[in-house]
Amino acid sequence: MDPYKTIISCTNQKGGCAKTTTAVNLATALAEGNPSMGIPPAKVLLIDLDPQGNASTSFGVDKRLDVPTVYDLLMQPSDGTLNVHDYLIGPEILTDEMQRAFKNMNQDSRVPPRLKVENLYLLPSNIRLSGAEIELATKLGRETRLREALAPVMNDFDHIIIDTPPSLGLLTINALAASNWILVPVQAEYYALEGMSQLMNSIRLIQKRVNNHLKLFGIAVTMYTPQSKLSAFVEGEVRKHFGEDVFQTVIPRLMAIAEAPKDGAPVVLLKRPTKRNKGSKQYWGLAKEAHQRILARRAEYGINPESVLRREAIERGDPEHIWDDIED
């Protein structure tokens, strides 16, 4: 595995701490990019590795759709004939699904023109994946199935982001074996702190046994209630223990973020990142920090891989100038 590739697992065994919300918004913001924030567009693969399929439904993708999912991919024999692209939902279908879901829920409103994605691909999941933990248990190379399946498409994406279930079972181990970075969302509430040492121990074990490239990408404080002493306390404790690893951007607890899946699109697309739209603004802020960290970590390795989007544009003969005003 290339140690400089951006493959980030969004992981915490604690349930409901905004893993999915963070994975979905980060993947979307990094894919779309925002020149005025210094985020270039990028080709992004979002992998839903949770049988709950919440990342898939965040885009209005119907979980009952009979499409191949990450489950089928993990269960395929590893004989080199896999084509991950056959399992992906591309930007056009994702856009259709989002717009359809928005129309269903808002029959009197016009679909906002910004409700579209161009560079985002989803490897969906559904409840069938819940059998995978048991079925994988007896298979050879059970911890590294995802890593093997992704190997052929590694160079087709700038960033890969994996949403994991709330456990440290085989699915999460597969995600961490395939990743080089782990992003940990921490809910600003008391019990959040208790699970952190267990999580850090598990990361150390994975580093030792399965993937010595795995590193902490960052810790994101989520569902922060302003004016709450408890939220401030938890944030303070997390910063005390994890220092620079904690993102400056804190995600507030907001209705707009909770309601976004109902409208079938991540909040970073539904709302412009303005002062009034704090949910979108903060997730865009997190994406900006994430982009800066990606650049900094790549610089540590002395590597700056060519942007996949730019490479593809040149191959198509598109004008290059669309990237000229974006610092990378």
Ligand SMILES: Nc1ncnc2c1ncn2[C@@H]1O[C@H](COP(=O)(O)OP(=O)(O)OP(=O)(O)O)[C@@H](O)[C@H]1O
């Ligand atoms: N900042 C926020 N403000 C308000 N609600 C939020 C926020 N972030 C997430 N939520 C809501 O909280 C719930 C849990 O979030 P989410 O599904 O992202 O967590 P999770 O860690 O992926 O959960 P699970 O462990 O079940 O996979 C969801 O209903 C989501 O819409």
Ligand SMILES: [Mg+2]
């Ligand atoms: Mg989730």
